[in-house]
Amino acid sequence: MTREAYHKALKELENELLTMGEMVAKAMKDSIEALKTRDMEMSKKIIKDDIIINKKRFEIEERCLQMIATQQPMAVDLRTIAAILSIIADMERMGDHAEGNAKINLLIGSEPLVKPLIDVPRMSEKGLSMLDRVLKAFINRDAKTARAICDEDDEVDALYEQIYRELLFLMIENPKKIEGATYLIWLAHNLERIADRVTNIAERVVFMVTGKMEEVNVSKY
């Protein structure tokens, strides 16, 4: 194989992407864990560590630009780098959503939660599983799996609607719970946005593999 050093650098770039994915997944997971256990210190740490995720994104972006400028990637290599540039922007925003959820935990503070957490952890786990599998699809160049992950976004949307409706009823029943319920709606909305970001990533995987730009999961509205 020719251009060994270049292909090695490309592989390293992919590994960096996975590292960033792990960082974001940890922030997502911890933000819900902190909410469940009402752990304010853990939430503060997530907020603080978001800077590290943002820094990682800049690092990867810089490496991508250097690769484009110095190695003239073509065809699938070019699509891979273009996909990485897009994916890191989505992952960085996912990190922000996790940070947002950590902030919500701090806002709720010592107040008890307005309802037990059942669907929220479910949404979070779904999002985490989708992220994990979409990154595997990226590494395996698996467009089929990426497309299937996009379809799962509907399940997350359904969970969000359920939580939203439930909290709305709670607020109507007991106006004292409006503040606490609003916080949870924000939180669920962040989780819903996280899953949307995963579908963006999946679309980039499809593009990288097939070379076709396509919106995989079209909104039903």
Next chain:
Amino acid sequence: MNNAFNIEKLNVFYGDKPALDDVNMEISQKAVTAVIGPSGCGKSTFIRCLNRMNDLIPVFRLEGSIKFNGTDIYSKDIDVIDIRRRVGMVFQKPNPFPKSIYENTAYGLRIQGIKNKSRLDGIVEASLKKAAIWDEVKDRLHQSALSLSGGQQQRLCIARAIAVEPEIILFDEPCSALDPIATAKIEDLITKLKDDYTVVIVTHNMQQAARVSDYTGFFMMGKLHEFDITKKIFTAPSNKMTEDYITGRFG
């Protein structure tokens, strides 16, 4: 000291005509340094100063200093032949001698007076391996070097340069006569060579400089306008002229 060359206030003239104007540059050991710039910018003149190849031009005159591992290579008591052994060179057009592959590789060693066959065999094999051509020629070492393709001939010339155990290898447009696949092979080889050697490459092809080098110097009208880490030069050069050149706005 981490520099192979320390170049200070280098001025070169061909007769009255200045070719290099106050060049200051430090060339790192075991790294690839590329020199780019438009035709006539002085890049070939520059690289040929590093092993005193310009001495052969009668009107050539040099001011300033080029220190190679701390020693000024233009001082009076220097052994030019020894400098050229320690600073090898590969040229634009592959130039194998009309001899066998083996004899081409062993040429410099024979000139040095090495006659021991097993020693010659060992160095020839090691050099051809380092030049990534051994597998392609091991069964026909005694065939004419002229029977090889252009890309193979160029790698043979690299093996010939390596055989005399230089510290530096200068490449003067090594791929301009080669097709893209042969070019990629030479570029791969250059990347590997930096584990053992300091490499300086002059190239017209700035994409090649971007691909293979760690440091890049941009020459223009005999002046070194910018010298920096290659990644920096090709993503965010400090000098407007460098940016205009690498983005194709002139040159």
